[in-house]
Amino acid sequence: MALPAEHVRIQHEQTKTKQWRTKYMKNNAFRYACLASALSLGVALFSIVIFISQTGFLVFKDVSWKEFFFSATWEPFEEKYGAAVFILGTLYLTFLTLIICTPIALAIAIFIAEIAPTWLKNIMRPMLDLLVGIPSIVYGFLGLTILIPFIRETTGTLVGDGFLAAALVLTMMVLPTVTRISDDAICAVPQHLREAGYALGSTKLQVITRIVLPAARPGILTAIILGMTRAIGETMAVVMVIGNTAQFGWDLLTPTSVLTSNIVMQITNVQFDSTWNYALYMMAFLLLFISLVLIIIIRQLRPKGE
Amino acid sequence: MKDSLFHNHRKTIASAIYTNRLFHIFVTIITVTTFLLIIGLLYNILGKGLPKLSLDFLVKLPDELEAGGGIGPFLFNSFYVLILSLILSLPIGIGAGIFLAEYAPNNRFTEFVRTSVESLASVPSIVFGLFGYVLFVEYVGIGLTIIGAAITLALLNLPVLARVTEEAIQAVPQDIREASLALGATKSQTILKVVLPAALNGILTGISLVACRAFGESAIIILAGGTSTSGFMWDFNLLSQGGTLPVHLWYVQSEALVPDAKEIAEKSAAILVLIVLMISFTVRFPLWIQTLITKIKATPRKS
Numbered sequence: 207m208a209l210p211a212e213h214v215r216i217q218h219e220q221t222k223t224k225q226w227r228t229k230y231m232k233n234n235a236f237r238y239a240c241l242a243s244a245l246s247l248g249v250a251l252f253s254i255v256i257f258i259s260q261t262g263f264l265v266f267k268d269v270s271w272k273e274f275f276f277s278a279t280w281e282p283f284e285e286k287y288g289a290a291v292f293i294l295g296t297l298y299l300t301f302l303t304l305i306i307c308t309p310i311a312l313a314i315a316i317f318i319a320e321i322a323p324t325w326l327k328n329i330m331r332p333m334l335d336l337l338v339g340i341p342s343i344v345y346g347f348l349g350l351t352i353l354i355p356f357i358r359e360t361t362g363t364l365v366g367d368g369f370l371a372a373a374l375v376l377t378m379m380v381l382p383t384v385t386r387i388s389d390d391a392i393c394a395v396p397q398h399l400r401e402a403g404y405a406l407g408s409t410k411l412q413v414i415t416r417i418v419l420p421a422a423r424p425g426i427l428t429a430i431i432l433g434m435t436r437a438i439g440e441t442m443a444v445v446m447v448i449g450n451t452a453q454f455g456w457d458l459l460t461p462t463s464v465l466t467s468n469i470v471m472q473i474t475n476v477q478f479d480s481t482w483n484y485a486l487y488m489m490a491f492l493l494l495f496i497s498l499v500l501i502i503i504i505r506q507l508r509p510k511g512e
Numbered sequence: 513m514k515d516s517l518f519h520n521h522r523k524t525i526a527s528a529i530y531t532n533r534l535f536h537i538f539v540t541i542i543t544v545t546t547f548l549l550i551i552g553l554l555y556n557i558l559g560k561g562l563p564k565l566s567l568d569f570l571v572k573l574p575d576e577l578e579a580g581g582g583i584g585p586f587l588f589n590s591f592y593v594l595i596l597s598l599i600l601s602l603p604i605g606i607g608a609g610i611f612l613a614e615y616a617p618n619n620r621f622t623e624f625v626r627t628s629v630e631s632l633a634s635v636p637s638i639v640f641g642l643f644g645y646v647l648f649v650e651y652v653g654i655g656l657t658i659i660g661a662a663i664t665l666a667l668l669n670l671p672v673l674a675r676v677t678e679e680a681i682q683a684v685p686q687d688i689r690e691a692s693l694a695l696g697a698t699k700s701q702t703i704l705k706v707v708l709p710a711a712l713n714g715i716l717t718g719i720s721l722v723a724c725r726a727f728g729e730s731a732i733i734i735l736a737g738g739t740s741t742s743g744f745m746w747d748f749n750l751l752s753q754g755g756t757l758p759v760h761l762w763y764v765q766s767e768a769l770v771p772d773a774k775e776i777a778e779k780s781a782a783i784l785v786l787i788v789l790m791i792s793f794t795v796r797f798p799l800w801i802q803t804l805i806t807k808i809k810a811t812p813r814k815s
Contacts, residue, residue: 236700243607248628250667254643313542339788341728343758347781348553409532439636441731466638478650490642497634
């Protein structure tokens with residue numbers, strides 16, 4: 207008479223094992239799905255590097271690397287592909303942007319982290335976060351409609367396009383990012399370091415310059431380098447204010463060109479299988495290479511074990 | 513001798529206090545001017561464009577030669593491409609973030625994934641654009657399309673999503689996980705039903721960040737989506753040209769022939785800023801209310 211009960215019990219156990227099995231299968235499936243998504247990021251990066259470099263390196267079939275890197279004559283219609291103007295231009299523009307941006311960003315970060323009262327902090331931080339999201343094309347538009355006429359009036363040049371306008375627009379774009387990350391880095395400095403400084407009789411300035419900033423240095427450097435990667439890769443805002451002429455513009459007010467602006471201005475007008483196109487891809491590969499190197503530097507800056 | 517030492521000391525203290533005050537004033541002035549400048553510029557954009565806006569402008573077709581054209585298809589494309597790219601990138605980005613935060617063992621492979629995430633985040637958008645161009649125009653051969661733009665844009669979103677998710681999940685306290693595991697939940701159940709809801713705030717903020725960036729992106733769209741649209745409204749075809757509003761702003765500003773190009777550009781810029789602000793606010797507003805409520809609840813009542 208105990209048989210039916212036994213039967214029910216076995217059946218119950220069977221369904222339970224089944225449930226367990228599906229539960230663990232789901233568990234594993236989820237795990238592998240996450241693993242696959244993480245892998246796909248690596249795959250994406252590699253395919254980008256491979257696609258861009260494969261196309262880019264074809265340029266050296268027709269152009270010697272000496273000409274590409276050191277010649278300043280970019281005249282695709284006469285088969286002259288010297289990219290020195292653009293390479294140096296990109297480096298120079300980034301350098302200028304950082305020179306203008308870093309002191310301002312640091313000052314604002316110090317103000318927010320150390321000086322501002324809490325209610326002001328709570329307004330300023332979200333505002334900076336909002337500013338990060340403003341489209342770059344809008345900054346370019348602002349530069350074109352407000353900054354360039356202003357530069358034209360104050361300096362008396364004819365065009366107004368050039369490194370100065372581009373650097374100012376980029377500064378405005380990069381500033382919120384650099385400020386927020388530096389702000390985070392300064393806030394992450396443990397409070398007791400500051401208190402020790404104050405206890406020894408330091409003023410706020412002394413605490414900030416001799417204790418807080420040195421302690422927050424890796425974070426601030428990371429902020430500056432991240433700002434650099436944005437400045438190097440920014441395209442549309444720069445295109446609108448730089449003038450797009452293949453010549454050096456060291457004096458800040460001559461129309462010139464950088465890697466990104468040159469690529470986007472010319473890529474849509476060239477044949478895919480032409481040296482001209484390959485040269486543009488090589489320039490994109492240089493951009494990619496520079497930003498990867500910068501990321502490796504950031505990783506080195508970070509303390510081990512993080 | 514002692515007297516003079518004391519005197520000197522007082523002098524250094526006085527000067528230290530003085531420079532400290534100067535420094536305060538200096539930093540405050542820089543911050544205030546920068547903020548005023550930025551707010552002024554944004555106000556300038558919104559003030560110039562918004563008063564002239566009409567619903568007509570938002571849905572009308574653009575005109576190549578005559579004044580009075582709208583931005584309908586571009587605005588539509590902007591949202592269409594944005595939503596498609598988010599649909600494509602959200603599961604993968606969040607999945608990668610979960611892997612890095614919850615599963616990743618401490619070894620070479622994880623290091624590799626982390627490096628790829630960071631490198632991908634720093635790849636210039638124009639390089640993504642060229643990649644999309646090679647892939648979709650040259651290899652697949654479908655030309656400049658909405659789907660090409662959306663997939664390329666998704667690549668731009670991925671690393672940011674992964675990183676934000678990872679950070680948000682790592683901020684979730686360990687005891688919640690342990691409580692869930694102790695109740696017999698599997699790891700995937702714990703993550704999906706306990707950890708993710710707890711990390712939702714951070715993830716949503718990240719998504720709004722990504723959405724703003726993707727909405728305003730133009731270099732990628734020019735190269736993978738083109739500068740024009742199919743030319744009529746509500747075109748859901750994935751293979752028609754995918755020009756978006758930022759691209760249109762650039763096009764109008766630099767190459768258009770219409771006499772009212774300046775006005776169109778001003779209005780488009782204002783709409784762009786407005787929509788970006790709206791995306792940020794709609795995500796942040798509920799979070800803000802929520803923190804406010806928890807704050808009110810947390811303060812002990814006086815009896």
